[in-house]
Amino acid sequence: MILCIDCGNTRLKWACYAASGEMLRSGNLAHDALGELGALAHHLPEPERILLANVAGAQIGQQIRAALGAWASCLEEVHSTAQAGGVTNLYENPSRLGVDRWCALIGARSLVRNACLVVMAGTATTIDLLDAEGCFLGGCILPGMGAMRAALATGTAHLPLADGRLVSMPRNTHDAISSGILHAQLGAIERMYATLPCPSGNDKTCLISGGYADGLGGALVIPARLVENLPLLGLKALGLPADPGIAH
CATH class of the missing domain: 3.30.420.40 (ATPase, nucleotide binding domain)
Structure with a gap:
């Protein structure tokens, strides 16, 4: 399973996908509710990878990492490449x-x-x-x-x-x-x-x-x-x- 997180200027959207590509769960959070990301650990198995696209700035990125807790060890922040x-x-x-x-x-x-x-x-x-x-x-x-x-x-x-x-x-x-x-x-x-x-x-x-x-x-x-x-x-x-x- 992988967890994908798209953090925009006003909201964060997330979705979990099985290895087959099937979407398992999804949701969205306002920036002032990012702490609720930690609740995913109570409902889902730990993902193999977490991919984050964040345009909301470094401070929001830190909040996301903190909210993920132990899952943050498999967080990969995606950047634009050639x-x-x-x-x-x-x-x-x-x-x-x-x-x-x-x-x-x-x-x-x-x-x-x-x-x-x-x-x-x-x-x-x-x-x-x-x-x-x-x-x-x-x-x-x-x-x-x-x-x-x-x-x-x-x-x-x-x-x-x-x-x-x-x-x-x-x-x-x-x-x-x-x-x-x-x-x-x-x-x-x-x-x-x-x-x-x-x-x-x-x-x-x-x-x-x-x-x-x-x-x-x-x-x-x-x-x-x-x-x-x-x-x-x-x-x-x-x-x-x-x-x-x-x-x-």
Whole structure:
């Protein structure tokens, strides 16, 4: 059994996988509840490996290690590299790519082999290009939907923290803000999709994951598939590679 932990800016997600790849259990915790990780030892056998992708900083990393107690001895913190899990990292400095994006790309590659746009819709929205050969070509980062909404509410004198709908012709402020934010996100995703190289005759797709994925997926005009927690799938692929030749 392996335990995979994806610690983002606001929450920690975890999943346990059998050697066969079957998910045994999963859950999530807010940062102020990380101590509850220790309870896993009462419900699960000790894992052979624990893989951690952490973008929340060193202090949170220390809290995770402390919460794991005796299990911390098999904790491995994953970092972005030039190549792993069937993905080649073409970032100018591969180690500077956020590990959550890196694991999401590896997770995507474990699911599809055609050209793929990998979208993580969370505190930030990341939109990354993965070609059919498994090369990460680059990507962009923009504020997530919640961050955009909060920026308008806190940075202006009269705009509210909007709770509106996507409508074609907004006629109230809440709908105008919510529609504008969603159009901005959708437009960025669809423009990046248009730049994704695709060999003649082959399909390309878009995988979307993250807390705001549901709100985006159904509104896109490109082929899109919602996937629950791509970074965890990437960690699983690194911990349980299907192909013995894949580095991890």
